[in-house]
Amino acid sequence: MKKQDTLLNKINDKSAEIAVVGLGYVGLPLAVEFANAGFNVTGIDVSTDKVKKINKGQNYIDDVDDDLLKSLVKSGKLTATSDYSVLKKIDCVSICVPTPLGKTGDPDISYMLSARDAILPYIKPPLLFVLESTTYPGSTNELIVPMMEEKGLKIGEDVFIAFSPERVDPGNPVYQTHNTPKVVGGVTKACTKMASELYGSVIDKIIPVSSCTTAEMTKLLENTFRSINIGLANEIAIMCKYLNADVWEVISAAATKPFGFMPFFPGPGLGGHCIPIDPLYLSWKLKTLDYKARFIELADEVNSSMPEYVIGLISDALNDKAKSIKKSKILLLGMAYKKDIDDLRESPALDVYEYLESRGAKVTYYDPYIPQFKWDNKIVKSKVYNDKLIKSQDCVVVLTAHSNIDYKSIVKNAKLIVDTRNATKGIRNKKIVKL
Numbered sequence: 001m002k003k004q005d006t007l008l009n010k011i012n013d014k015s016a017e018i019a020v021v022g023l024g025y026v027g028l029p030l031a032v033e034f035a036n037a038g039f040n041v042t043g044i045d046v047s048t049d050k051v052k053k054i055n056k057g058q059n060y061i062d063d064v065d066d067d068l069l070k071s072l073v074k075s076g077k078l079t080a081t082s083d084y085s086v087l088k089k090i091d092c093v094s095i096c097v098p099t100p101l102g103k104t105g106d107p108d109i110s111y112m113l114s115a116r117d118a119i120l121p122y123i124k125p126p127l128l129f130v131l132e133s134t135t136y137p138g139s140t141n142e143l144i145v146p147m148m149e150e151k152g153l154k155i156g157e158d159v160f161i162a163f164s165p166e167r168v169d170p171g172n173p174v175y176q177t178h179n180t181p182k183v184v185g186g187v188t189k190a191c192t193k194m195a196s197e198l199y200g201s202v203i204d205k206i207i208p209v210s211s212c213t214t215a216e217m218t219k220l221l222e223n224t225f226r227s228i229n230i231g232l233a234n235e236i237a238i239m240c241k242y243l244n245a246d247v248w249e250v251i252s253a254a255a256t257k258p259f260g261f262m263p264f265f266p267g268p269g270l271g272g273h274c275i276p277i278d279p280l281y282l283s284w285k286l287k288t289l290d291y292k293a294r295f296i297e298l299a300d301e302v303n304s305s306m307p308e309y310v311i312g313l314i315s316d317a318l319n320d321k322a323k324s325i326k327k328s329k330i331l332l333l334g335m336a337y338k339k340d341i342d343d344l345r346e347s348p349a350l351d352v353y354e355y356l357e358s359r360g361a362k363v364t365y366y367d368p369y370i371p372q373f374k375w376d377n378k379i380v381k382s383k384v385y386n387d388k389l390i391k392s393q394d395c396v397v398v399l400t401a402h403s404n405i406d407y408k409s410i411v412k413n414a415k416l417i418v419d420t421r422n423a424t425k426g427i428r429n430k431k432i433v434k435l
């Protein structure tokens, strides 16, 4: 039997041993999905804390069901380790490690490279190798394929390599790993087929594409589309201020058009591990090819300027009350980068916090999902929410509109509110200053 068929059979009868490298927001839900479908899954993570938690059946990702994780660990379907040598027994491996930006704003692919290098010594053909981490187009062909070939492995025979972007939307109650269509692009047709078979066994719909680069570019188009449209919404919000129009009313009226318009909303800036970062992977790659990705750079400029724009709104609103930012008590409501989740990565609220601190405000925050965060080597803790807290502030700034907050009561008790998310929609009160 051909090596390809041996692996296909193992995938189809679910006897394939699967490893997921990187057990974060993307990797853990994927590992749980595979284990729940009947595969034996080993999660590999450099964080010993995460490994310990999983092996104790303790969940740390909101999108994963606590009881399901516990039962999969108990039944032995899911285990975790920091030891890459388990790869000796693995048939399929998915890489879900971070791909952030470095200090200079260029892609930091070091996590991907270290995962790749840690895997290489343990490859036992046939192996399916899928990269899920978002990266620049060409990465799989440039960073993965040559190293496999140098080891004497034949692509599409000994090792099947594909890129399949993760599209998970943390906190989305409808679309999760299993029902979000999955794009798969392999180095060869056999690679695409192998990866499609594996993912097809746990995900409702697979979209095979002709190459890894197409799959990489698809993911970047999706996130660049969001970044640019949010950038447009942010600039429209600034224009509406000049025109004395309510941007929220403008957008909701435009959204009544049944075709050709999709609403995007302004806010205090972009956050999370995807939208502020991924388009810059694309523009960086194009820079190396002497092409300037103008839309991406402009959207990044507008989106990155929003925290400072919000500071301007706070400053003007306080000024109208004969107050300055300096020494004013300012409470930030919502630090997470989007509503109803506990993710603080790249949150624009951190920039707003920093600007206010540096201008001498007495700044505090309340976020039911973020009990504390580290800032300037200090631990900053969330205030306990009550009416007295709101009444005691010179200004309350809504940065993330979590659903479990009573905005009517905030309007009633606050002296001044700067609302960057339209959380106070439908409430008319002169105390409210909207983005």
Ligand SMILES: NC(=O)c1ccc[n+]([C@@H]2O[C@H](COP(=O)([O-])OP(=O)(O)OC[C@H]3O[C@@H](n4cnc5c(N)ncnc54)[C@H](O)[C@@H]3O)[C@@H](O)[C@H]2O)c1
Binding pocket: 021, 022, 023, 024, 025, 026, 027, 044, 045, 046, 047, 050, 096, 097, 098, 099, 111, 112, 114, 115, 132, 133, 134, 135, 166, 167, 168, 169, 170, 273, 274
């Ligand atoms: N979070 C999202 O909403 C989302 C959505 C789509 C795509 N993505 C992409 O998926 C990838 C992972 O993102 P995430 O949000 O899950 O990140 P994360 O930080 O939540 O998780 C990554 C995990 O990888 C581990 N890790 C780092 N280096 C490792 C190594 N060498 N070996 C083993 N483990 C290692 C970390 O300890 C961490 O647990 C990124 O490329 C991201 O852009 C994320």
